[in-house]
Amino acid sequence: VQLVESGGGSVQAGGSLRLSCASSVVNTDNFNCMGWFRQAPGKEREGIGYIYTRGSGTYYVDSVKGRFTISQDNAKNTVYLQMNSLKPEDTAMYFCASFPVGSTRVCGLAQYLFNYWGQGTQVTVSS
Numbered sequence: 001v002q003l004v005e006s007g008g009g010s011v012q013a014g015g016s017l018r019l020s021c022a023s024s025v026v027n028t029d030n031f032n033c034m035g036w037f038r039q040a041p042g043k044e045r046e047g048i049g050y051i052y053t054r055g056s057g058t059y060y061v062d063s064v065k066g067r068f069t070i071s072q073d074n075a076k077n078t079v080y081l082q083m084n085s086l087k088p089e090d091t092a093m094y095f096c097a098s099f100p101v102g103s104t105r106v107c108g109l110a111q112y113l114f115n116y117w118g119q120g121t122q123v124t125v126s127s
Contacts, residue, residue, distance in 0.1 A: 018082045088126065
């Protein structure tokens with residue numbers, strides 16, 4: 001299984017970016033849960049949200065709620081992270097991750113739950 005993120009870049013505060021996470025597995029429903037994480041310089045990697053790929057239910061941590069949106073396009077085997085109203089504190093390397101193929105686990109943001117990880121894409125927000 002391979003996950004490949006794209007869409008990162010540099011933007012000014014208040015701007016928007018859309019990150020993509022393309023899966024090598026046909027139909028992301030097979031994972032049941034896919035998450036987005038980020039790691040800022042000098043900080044630990046943190047989960048920011050997930051999507052139930054079989055039902056499209058989502059969850060976000062408070063720091064991004066109302067600004068970030070996770071969605072999916074099963075036809076393209078891709079999950080997206082739409083980021084609006086970006087702040088300098090959103091600067092980080094962003095990663096997507098997925099549960100094992102065929103998983104029936106309940107979604108969560110504990111990193112040990114996720115078997116597959118992308119290589120990350122850098123987002124830099126300037127003030």
